[in-house]
Structures are given as structure tokens and as C-alpha cells.
Amino acid sequence: MPQAVLERQRLKTESAPPSGRDKYAAPFDLYESIGKHLRLPTLASGIVAGFAACAILGHYAPLFWPIKHFQRFHHFINESSDYFPTANQMLTVVRKQVPRHKILVVIGGGSVTWGASQSAADVWSHKLQEKLGDRYAVVNLALPANGAFEAGYLVFEQLRREYPRAIFITSGLPKVRMERPAKGGRAAYLFYDCLFKGYLENFPPRLEPPGEADSVRNDLYIGDERQERWLGGLLDSFLRFQDLWNAVGYQHFFTVYTTTTEKSMWRARRAYADPEWSYPSQTKPDEKWLNRRGDGTIPGLSRRFYKDAGKKKMEKIVAKIMEEAELQAPKDVRPQIILMHIDFSPLYKSTLDETEKAALNRRWIVSDAYRKCGYQVVDLKDRFEQEDYADFVHHTPKGGQKLAAIAAQAIEKRACALGYLR
């Protein structure tokens, strides 16, 4: 066929309207286009550089964007709104607020020492600071629902290296045992955070996996959660994702949806004020706390442990508590620790029958066991009146004032014994 005819046929085919199949062909192929424009080696270097930049920034983020005007980890900067303050954030708060020449007083523990039922203005730690005076600097690092040796205690082990004069004060719920921080639960993240960043003293016994004694608490959590927290802490020690995104969440924008902030989930947490308000004294006991089964309730406590156990069994129980106490903190830190063993509201105690009351009173053996292990324990037994309580265990501002007076006395005594006042 002559060349001219072939050429004419080619032109005709090319200029013809698209056939049925061609009509539906994609006019623009995204993947092909990306493939054509992306340079894979550059993309890979970008990914590595972006990741590394974040990790490096994470090392400095708590310093760049520290928690300002800190009073306590209020609801919007604690786990109740899915904000999990890191060890570095806690340390930065203390380092910025407290000069080295002062006697540092770190408050740890759970909701009682955190100041539940007391507004930011009425919180007991302010009263404690007032009572102790300028020589001391009080920092409230307690977190609601944390054990006596969780939250603030974990960073205290690092702080006592930095501050030559430091005292830690905490409170324990009158349970059979105080909680051990290495176990599971939400607070365990801070334990592994501190562990892998080298903030904890070398104290191998507390790293042992939870044994039978911890079974009650273990039942509450998913089995492999402890492992997850362990891995998270290990990775975070060099990648610093918790420090970076927590600081970003505080300073710029927050990214986790929570029911408490559902209408403004993106808002930076620094924009929120402490929402806790001061509660009045409770005049009628909450039936739920009286009837609910569980460790934290008063009848629950009496039922579980404090029922007439007999001499031999009690001896066994004391031995077990001491075993637990030995695992809480290294021996050389214990002289700096003050543990307040808190009491229940008389309003609730009055609802118990004589057997239950007697049973409940047996819990003070926990204090003796801890004393034998070298901790300083302040019993708060019968030191508060009904009007000092806003519920079965938390104090009203007036109760907080009393607590501050008791704590101040214990702290001054300890500071004297440790030679801090010389």
C-alpha cells in the first residue's frame, strides 16, 4: 500500500471520536501522575528527615512549650481528658518554678492530695505553701486515681538528685496495700516513661512482674497492656513522640477526641482553666458508695480484708504488706518520703455496724508495716470531722486547710531530722 494511503488512514483513526471503551477511560491517572512527579529517593529521605526532626524536637518540646502558671494537673491536663503528662513535662514544671536553694516539697498520690473538691484557689497545696513559708517550695504533682507511689513519686526520684533538699509527701487510700507503680493501668505509662529515661533509681525488685498479690488490680486491666506501656516507654526514650505531641497539644492544638472536650477538641489545652470547684460539706451519705461492691467502698473494704481474720492470718497479712512496702521505693529514698494514711468521713463510718467498724480499724496495721520498712507515716485517723469532707474521702477547702496543717508539721519535722534546716 502506498505510503500516502497509510498516512491518511493513521490520521483518520487518530482524529476519530473515541470508541465505546475509550469513552470511559480515565482522563487522568493519579497513580501514574504521582509516579511521574515523585522522586522516590527524595521522598524516602524526606520521610526519614521528617521523622528525625520530630524526634529531635521532642527532646526540647517540654522546654519550648512548658505548662505555664502551674498549680496542679487539672482535668484538662490530666488523664481524665486523655492528656497524659510526661515525666519531662513534670520535671520542667518543677525546674522552672523551684530554685535549687529551696527545700523542695513534691506532692504525689491520688485525688485526695491532688485536691479533689477544692477549686484552684482553695486547693490545699496553696495552704501548705503558706504554712511552710518561703524556705520551702511546694509543687503538686498528684494525679487523680493514682496510687501513693505513682505520678509525682516517679519523678521525685530524679528530682532528689537535682535538689539537695527534697521531701516527698503522698497519701494512700486505706486499702490492703498501696499500689505498686510497675503494674498495669493507665498510670503505668509514666513509670516506663521514667524508667527508660533514667529518672528512676536502680531498684530491680520493683521491676518484677506482678505476682499473685497484685491479682486484684491486674484483673482490672487488659493482660498485655503492661507490655504495651513497656514498649511505648522504650521507644519514646529516643523518639520522644509523647513529649512532642503532648507539648503541641498543650501549646498549639490537641488532637484526641474526648467527651469532656467534644465541642472544642482541637483547642490547645493551655486555653482551659482548672474547672474543679469547691464542694460544700456532705450531709447525707451517697448510697452508691455504701452499697457498691468493690475495693474502694467502705463496706467493700471491711468485707475484703478487715473482717475478723484471726491472729495467724493477720500476721500473714502484715508480712505480705511489708513485702509490698519493700517493693515501693529504694531504701535510701524512704527517709524523704512521708505517707499520709487517710481516713474516711465520719458520716460513712457511722453507717457501719460494730463488727464492720472494728474491721475497718484494723487497717491501721498498714501504717505500722510501712513504718517498719523505713517510711514516715502520718495516720489521719479521726483527725477530721464530718464537715471537712465533701464525700466519703475527699476534703472540702476547710478540710484541706486542716490537711495542710498536719502535712506542714510532718514536713518540718522531717526536714529537721534530715538536717535541711541547718
Place this chain on the structure above:
Amino acid sequence: MPRSKDFLAHVLSLAAGLLIGCILHYVLYRIAVPVNTFVYFFF
């Protein structure tokens, strides 16, 4: 491909890479946060 277009492609690739790197870092944070719910992760 002209040189300027090639340069632009490198810049875009780098920007995309940096973004992906940051997202991966953020994903680690979301996994590590003790909120393990699937729904929460995507919010």
C-alpha cells in the same frame, strides 16, 4: 523533562516525605497514649 520541572518534583517529594515522617511520628504517639480504642485513634 525540563530542569525546572524536575527540581519542582524533588521539592514536592521532599515536602511529602517530611509530612509523612511527621505523621508516622504522630501515629506512634497515638498508639502509645493509653487510649487504645480503635474509634479514638481516628479522631
